[in-house]
Amino acid sequence: MSTITASEIKFIRSLGEKKYRTQTGLFIVEGEKLVAEAMASGFTVQRVYRMDEIGEDVMKRITLLSSPSPALAVVEQRKDTPETDFEALSIALDGIRDPGNLGTILRIADWFGIDTVFCSPGTVELYNPKVVQATMGAIFREKVVYRDLREVCEMFASRGKRIWGTFLEGSDIYSEALSDSGLVVMGSEADGISAEVGSCVSDRITIPSFASGQGSESLNVAVATAITLSEFKRRLL
């Protein structure tokens, strides 16, 4: 067994808190597959702890998951501001609070070939362990930029790009003219798109319900993102 000091254990555990992640610029990745993806990515992996080296008891003490996995890595947060390809389709998230939703949306964006995901400052932190795990590795491939979304919209608008916003009422996404570049804005779980960001939207779109009578009032935001991106992307085929 390789040794691990008490202060090292304490340090790793502290990375479960946003305050310490921000202070150190580090985050935790857990799971054999996810750790391997971190190491193969452009991210800098500071150290990897393996259960067969440090033992199950120590792994149980440092894990942020409900049950320990075979590997845990301490990884450096990405500090560069990635460039945006304005000729591609990007998405913007306005105040997504649930870590599982953010992680799932990154996984969906990755699937649909969306490179850049803008997040409002009120969106849950990217390096929250629940976000990291829910991305299933997409966190290592997506460019995620936290920035005031009015500024982001302005960047797209100044280049003549359309800014779609998804609302409970708007043009039917299935018949609306879509395109292969621009910005798609998704609103928060509770409040949808904020008034300030909504005023920057050029095209209000909606996913119509097919329920015959009284149906569900809304879709989960990750689910709505998936349907929206599916519809944008299939049009290119």
Add this chain to the structure above:
Amino acid sequence: MSTITASEIKFIRSLGEKKYRTQTGLFIVEGEKLVAEAMASGFTVQRVYRMDEIGEDVMKRITLLSSPSPALAVVEQRKDTPETDFEALSIALDGIRDPGNLGTILRIADWFGIDTVFCSPGTVELYNPKVVQATMGAIFREKVVYRDLREVCEMFASRGKRIWGTFLEGSDIYSEALSDSGLVVMGSEADGISAEVGSCVSDRITIPSFASGQGSESLNVAVATAITLSEFKRRLL
């Protein structure tokens, strides 16, 4: 404050366990909105407990949620076997284990006007509190039938209906001919569609990835269900 006995508290808490739900044929619904939907539905509500009547302390003792809500109802499970409309589109879930996924799928089915959802016996129990909450009320509108999926497929096949199965490899869903009746089978999170059920599938379909390089390997099953139903339903427009 109305009174509530210690044995009543114990009884309600016991409904957090599948064993007692099955024994009693009851389940728990929490939240002002969900309780109101239960009462307006065809389900029989045995009793409603309100925080302003029994007090916050008691509510904290009976809630199955992390924080108590203003209302909790004890509701009777549906015992009838609903009829299937073979001229409509139905879905079948083969071994979905995650309660959040099952609940989200029912919400999606409700949105897309799917009346009947078949579940393999290995699918998580419908009345699991996490399923109930995740449906956001769709549990009161959807017909959910637990049954061997090979029998279900046979029912559709004998009526000349197609049985689509979603796989990581298959015909591109965006170009495949779809129809407004038949059965769409979704596989489990870990294993996809089982070999036995897969052999009953007439059309293997897949949602293609649009990632340019190495992208995510799969989509969450609720997300895949949403994209699939969106594609089936938009064709009717």
